[in-house]
Amino acid sequence: MHIAITGAAGFLGQRLIHRLLKRGELRGEPIRRLTLIDQSEAATPEAAGVEVVAQARDITAPGAFDALLDARPDVIYHLAAVVSSAAEADLDLGLAVNFDATRALLEGCRARGLAATRLVMASSVAAYGGELPEILDDMTALQPQNSYGTQKAMCELLINDYSRRGLVDGLVLRLPTIVIRPGRPNAAASSFASSILREPLNGEEAVCPVPTELELFVMSPETVVAALLHGAEVDGEAIGAFRAFMLPGITVSVAEMIATLREVAGPTAVERIRHDPDPRIQAIVGSWPTRFHTRRAEALGFPRDTDFREIVEAFRVASTS
């Protein structure tokens, strides 16, 4: 089993590598090789019996995937992307990285006859937009109101078509907002969703820029990684007529998130959250859909977090261990 990962140095890529090496197998076959692609060389963890190779690549450069695809990987996790704020700031960059590189990857698979290679790509809730129904489902239109979501939606269509034509075995998973991300607050509009839990749990201050009644559709890092593993293993024939769908998140309000923090870490932790409304962030995050019937993902056995308290407790255990 040879697994390739683009965006391997990122948060999700690193978690996925860790879990794959711990597991040792995928699709019932021992993992023999991991190829890690990122802009700069990703760290190559030691693992007995696994050849871990890092390739530093600009994935927008011609032939960037040649060496990778010539080795005929069994599974490709395509996680490399320009994030939403950067794609909005630079249309050319977003199109090149998020769309053209994905197309090049598909073409590379096609040229080499990698019809059986499972290509798993991450898409996003940002692909939704427009006049959305109260509860979205697998047949809700993608009418993105940002360039990142547009580029992801275009990739979904292309991966679906290449898969339908038998040129690759693709699958695109739309990810909920990931909570609790490790690290520090960043420029992402959703940064606060992790920050208002992570910082207080670490004894630090956090800023909440949105009203507490605001809801989010979230998934824990552990469950996202479990979903990525399942995405490599789920039967292609069972996926159905379209190779992209939303993963099962859980809907929580900021108030519920804070109440959970209080249960887990006490009132002192909650007092570390400063409420400082930011209309810009409210406008962006408030436009994201938060209620989904994710029937396709559930029917295919994709995991869901059981409750929000478990997410918070898992983070606390991980960060103190």
Add this chain to the structure above:
Amino acid sequence: MHIAITGAAGFLGQRLIHRLLKRGELRGEPIRRLTLIDQSEAATPEAAGVEVVAQARDITAPGAFDALLDARPDVIYHLAAVVSSAAEADLDLGLAVNFDATRALLEGCRARGLAATRLVMASSVAAYGGELPEILDDMTALQPQNSYGTQKAMCELLINDYSRRGLVDGLVLRLPTIVIRPGRPNAAASSFASSILREPLNGEEAVCPVPTELELFVMSPETVVAALLHGAEVDGEAIGAFRAFMLPGITVSVAEMIATLREVAGPTAVERIRHDPDPRIQAIVGSWPTRFHTRRAEALGFPRDTDFREIVEAFRVASTS
């Protein structure tokens, strides 16, 4: 008013040119210039006060749109496309003509600051697919099951994003099945829908390859052209959050089509239809959605045929005049 039309030599292009020249104005301004683009030079009808120029272009060639866009057209009708059967037979050709050329057109508008240029593109019912609800609406997902529909859906997303970013003023209209097309039967799966009316009305034999209970979502050539005119004139601000939607067709069964033929042209005409089931055509046409709530198009004032009899009578008048 300078209007450019790609695919100008095609059936829709020709109808549109005829109507534009007859009308003499668009968006309240007299038409001074028509630029007609197609693979071979389109016919250039004479019209007083209108400069009609034909450009023979391979729209997949670099710079194919340069001369056109340098002249800063006010309205561009982008009708050029590789049809569904050809796009399915040749993925590269379909992507090049249906997607890459559209992207080049958008980039050309962006590079020249043609933010106010209204770009009207034709999309298709072929963009729908998958597990469709009984009645589709403006928020039904596009999950195309063919490469043509995939490429059109990708163009919709890109035109929406370029319009949202203020780089062009785009609009994509998803067309119902056009009935009654002039001409002869062709290889299109929907060819019979025009043929079973057109040939008997012309005193010729026709073949009906589908069960008479099969339904279609249709629009007359006159109404499609009226919709294209309206598409150039509708207020961009009023369009809403997504720049693509289905046009209002009417749902008719083949049995109703034949009954209308009987009303208009008598039993002798109906006897000219030979029923010869073709499972391949049934499978394709039977998968097309036929019932839509087209609220967005209706709210924006796009026209709908009033009844099927008018469509048949209009064809008879046109073909005998």
